[in-house]
Amino acid sequence: MNTQQIIKLIQTDNLNKFYKGRDWRRLRIIALIRDNHECQQCKREGKVHVDSIKVEGERKSVELNVHHKYEIELYPQLALVLDNLETLCLNCHNKMHNRVFGATKQKKWDDEKW
Ligand SMILES: [Zn+2]
Ligand SMILES: [Zn+2]
Numbered sequence: 001m002n003t004q005q006i007i008k009l010i011q012t013d014n015l016n017k018f019y020k021g022r023d024w025r026r027l028r029i030i031a032l033i034r035d036n037h038e039c040q041q042c043k044r045e046g047k048v049h050v051d052s053i054k055v056e057g058e059r060k061s062v063e064l065n066v067h068h069k070y071e072i073e074l075y076p077q078l079a080l081v082l083d084n085l086e087t088l089c090l091n092c093h094n095k096m097h098n099r100v101f102g103a104t105k106q107k108k109w110d111d112e113k114w
Contacts, residue, residue, distance in 0.1 A: 006076040015072065018079065027080055028066045035087035037064060042092060065093040 001023045009015050018024055039062075067088045070078045078084040088096060 003077045006079050010073055010076060023080055031066045031082060031085040032087055039089035039092050040086045041088055063090040065090060067093055067096060
């Protein structure tokens, strides 16, 4: 998949095809291995590494996402660049996006959350 194709998917609102594609799935795994299957944000915050949590006596693995530091929509040329990828747990990933989108779309986030 090349940048032109990715731009086309963005324009036609079909980015899910990118995420289902072989190129992304392969790169995603490389990113996970590089990051040791650890959430990079939790790591930065000095939290203990967990790759599973105990829920009602059962061990469940934490869902890990591979995040684009520079969003695909704005930087399609970085969609398949390993340096632009970062492993995040679901929790941090949601926070990351609230922060990013909150900062651009609405401005009231900063007094409350920081
Ligand atoms: Zn995390
Ligand atoms: Zn993301």
